[in-house]
Amino acid sequence: MSIDLMNAFIAPLVIMVSISLILGLVLVIASRFLAEYGPCRISIKGNKDVEVIGGETLLSSLFENKIFIPSACGGRGSCGYCKLKVTSGGGSVLPTELPYLTPSEVVDDVRLACQLKVKSDMEIEVPEEYLSIQEYRAEVAQSISLTYDMKELRFRLLEPETINFKPGQYIQFHVPSTNREVVYRAYSIASLPSMAGELELIVRLVPGGIGSTYIHNLSVGDEVTISGSCGDFFLHERSSCDILLIGGGAGMAPLKSILYSLFEKGSDRKIDLFFGVRAKKDLFYLEEFERLAKEHPNFTYTYALSSPGEADDWKGEKGFIHLVLERHLKEGEKREAYLCGPPLMADAVIKVLKEKGVDPSNIYYDKF
Amino acid sequence: MDLLTILIAAVFTHNIALTYFLGMCPFVAVSGNLRTAMGMSMAVTFVMSLAAAVTWPIYHKLLVPYDVTYLQYVVFILVIAALVQIVEMMVERTSPFLYNTMGVFLPLITVNCAILGVTLFMVVRDYSYIESLIYSFGSGIGWGVAILAMAAIRERLRFADLPEGLKGAGITMIIAGLMAMSFMGFAGILNVH
Ligand SMILES: Cc1cc2nc3c(=O)[nH]c(=O)nc-3n(C[C@H](O)[C@H](O)[C@H](O)COP(=O)(O)OP(=O)(O)OC[C@H]3O[C@@H](n4cnc5c(N)ncnc54)[C@H](O)[C@@H]3O)c2cc1C
Ligand code: FES
Numbered sequence: 001m002s003i004d005l006m007n008a009f010i011a012p013l014v015i016m017v018s019i020s021l022i023l024g025l026v027l028v029i030a031s032r033f034l035a036e037y038g039p040c041r042i043s044i045k046g047n048k049d050v051e052v053i054g055g056e057t058l059l060s061s062l063f064e065n066k067i068f069i070p071s072a073c074g075g076r077g078s079c080g081y082c083k084l085k086v087t088s089g090g091g092s093v094l095p096t097e098l099p100y101l102t103p104s105e106v107v108d109d110v111r112l113a114c115q116l117k118v119k120s121d122m123e124i125e126v127p128e129e130y131l132s133i134q135e136y137r138a139e140v141a142q143s144i145s146l147t148y149d150m151k152e153l154r155f156r157l158l159e160p161e162t163i164n165f166k167p168g169q170y171i172q173f174h175v176p177s178t179n180r181e182v183v184y185r186a187y188s189i190a191s192l193p194s195m196a197g198e199l200e201l202i203v204r205l206v207p208g209g210i211g212s213t214y215i216h217n218l219s220v221g222d223e224v225t226i227s228g229s230c231g232d233f234f235l236h237e238r239s240s241c242d243i244l245l246i247g248g249g250a251g252m253a254p255l256k257s258i259l260y261s262l263f264e265k266g267s268d269r270k271i272d273l274f275f276g277v278r279a280k281k282d283l284f285y286l287e288e289f290e291r292l293a294k295e296h297p298n299f300t301y302t303y304a305l306s307s308p309g310e311a312d313d314w315k316g317e318k319g320f321i322h323l324v325l326e327r328h329l330k331e332g333e334k335r336e337a338y339l340c341g342p343p344l345m346a347d348a349v350i351k352v353l354k355e356k357g358v359d360p361s362n363i364y365y366d367k368f
Numbered sequence: 369m370d371l372l373t374i375l376i377a378a379v380f381t382h383n384i385a386l387t388y389f390l391g392m393c394p395f396v397a398v399s400g401n402l403r404t405a406m407g408m409s410m411a412v413t414f415v416m417s418l419a420a421a422v423t424w425p426i427y428h429k430l431l432v433p434y435d436v437t438y439l440q441y442v443v444f445i446l447v448i449a450a451l452v453q454i455v456e457m458m459v460e461r462t463s464p465f466l467y468n469t470m471g472v473f474l475p476l477i478t479v480n481c482a483i484l485g486v487t488l489f490m491v492v493r494d495y496s497y498i499e500s501l502i503y504s505f506g507s508g509i510g511w512g513v514a515i516l517a518m519a520a521i522r523e524r525l526r527f528a529d530l531p532e533g534l535k536g537a538g539i540t541m542i543i544a545g546l547m548a549m550s551f552m553g554f555a556g557i558l559n560v561h
Pocket of ligand 2: 070071072073074075076077078079080081082112113114115
């Protein structure tokens with residue numbers, strides 16, 4: 001009986017352990033001989049060469065050498081931001097890149113850096129503005145909860161001490177991870193360029209999210225690494241056209257930066273802010289905007305709740321933000337629109353704007 | 369049961385996608401475009417055959433003698449996952465062409481239920497080694513036939529005026545249901561269990 005019992009426990013244990021061991025061993029050996037490609041040289045046109053160990057993606061290889069390519073999706077191949085021209089050593093385009101490349105880009109050797117692996121020497125072209133993206137060390141100076149899942153964080157830059165950016169742009173947050181690859185996530189800057197030694201972010205907690213959980217758990221004094229600034233979504237300061245700021249979800253940060261820098265410059269452009277959230281518990285910055293609207297006659301703001309709770313007692317606008325916008329916006333007004341929010345919201349808003357006669361070249365957006 | 373019967377059964381009458389509704393996630397996700405569907409079906413056929421070829425000896429020569437067949441789920445999943453990873457590295461290293469056409473899909477299907485399903489059916493139906501190979505290869509082809517048909521339909525559907533909410537996954541599920549019903553027509557050809 002006792003021997004049977006022993007067998008009943010030991011046989012499966014031994015079999016499981018030995019199978020796992022053998023598989024693990026085979027995998028280690030295979031990856032040593034199959035997945036490593038030895039040292040490779042990446043030549044950046046008009047700039048330096050970098051030496052990397054082949055086998056990783058081009059994006060993370062460049063990242064390790066402090067060359068920061070915008071990559072909003074963190075290398076999952078779902079944002080299409082990490083496009084680079086690869087003139088030699090890239091092989092042919094992968095099916096996972098195709099959805100983000102136009103036919104003319106394919107002809108032009110444009111590739112997604114996060115999908116392409118470095119397996120041989122390469123020649124690439126990196127746009128000037130990417131090379132000016134720097135890495136910063138910063139320290140958490142303040143962290144405030146705006147709602148149950150939104151936090152406003154203020155960072156003091158340590159090294160270098162100032163950052164250059166345009167209102168609306170974003171930085172990449174480096175999230176420490178256990179394995180070799182860096183995890184990075186994009187967060188828009190909410191503060192003003194004039195406070196160059198500080199950065200403010202507004203971050204929504206995505207349940208189970210790697211980046212947002214890390215940021216929400218930071219406390220004052222913690223040190224972090226970021227790189228920036230990136231993005232072609234920013235305020236066009238030369239124009240004098242009246243402005244629409246439209247956002248939803250986590251999209252407040254860039255709009256705040258744009259709004260405050262307009263006030264700072266004493267601009268008399270008319271500014272209307274539309275912001276959509278789900279319910280009353282998601283609202284923030286109400287008092288602040290109320291105060292701003294009193295101080296600045298050229299500013300109005302409208303919040304809309306898409307699904308207010310029973311107990312919410314909300315007198316303001318209800319419904320999706322694009323429908324609210326449709327009701328408020330007059331046909332044929334000349335406007336410059338900046339919008340920021342989830343892709344579905346952005347698409348719906350863009351459609352409404354076009355229908356109301358806003359010139360498509362005056363619509364700027366960031367979807368996330 | 370002769371081998372031809374097993375093959376035909378696996379492709380048509382007992383189609384792994386349309387009679388057992390296994391492997392639905394890639395079926396819905398990559399059936400939008402004929403070229404990617406082609407790559408995917410090649411990858412699935414390849415991995416299924418390989419999985420059966422490797423798990424059969426492990427089951428019959430290791431798990432059965434030691435009377436631990438209940439370990440089959442864990443062991444099969446482990447073995448298949450490791451195997452696919454190695455094959456992916458090999459393909460990537462040796463053949464850029466193959467890697468481009470099907471290699472990139474390999475990681476997507478390592479832990480796919482259709483693959484595990486085939487290896488488990490192989491055990492349940494008590495197939496011999498040769499029968500298992502034929503069966504798994506046929507199942508792969510059958511899955512491929514189903515997804516290619518779906519991709520062809522969806523490419524045409526692009527011009528159809530669908531209600532907003534049905535676009536994408538919604539209409540794909542409905543079509544899969546209709547296709548499954550038409551595949552039931554094959555059931556009369558032969559009968560295996
Ligand atoms: C240009 C740009 C600017 C951005 N600015 C901001 C900003 O100012 N504030 C801010 O909070 N975020 C911003 N984001 C989004 C941010 O970069 C991350 O995508 C987000 O914080 C989730 O990352 P994570 O690592 O926490 O989640 P992950 O670990 O990447 O994801 C965890 C899970 O959540 C899902 N998921 C990921 N993102 C979302 C989402 N947005 N909603 C619902 N589910 C999701 C994933 O599919 C996954 O299943 C911006 C993104 C871009 C591209
Ligand atoms: S980083 Fe998003 S597609 Fe490459």
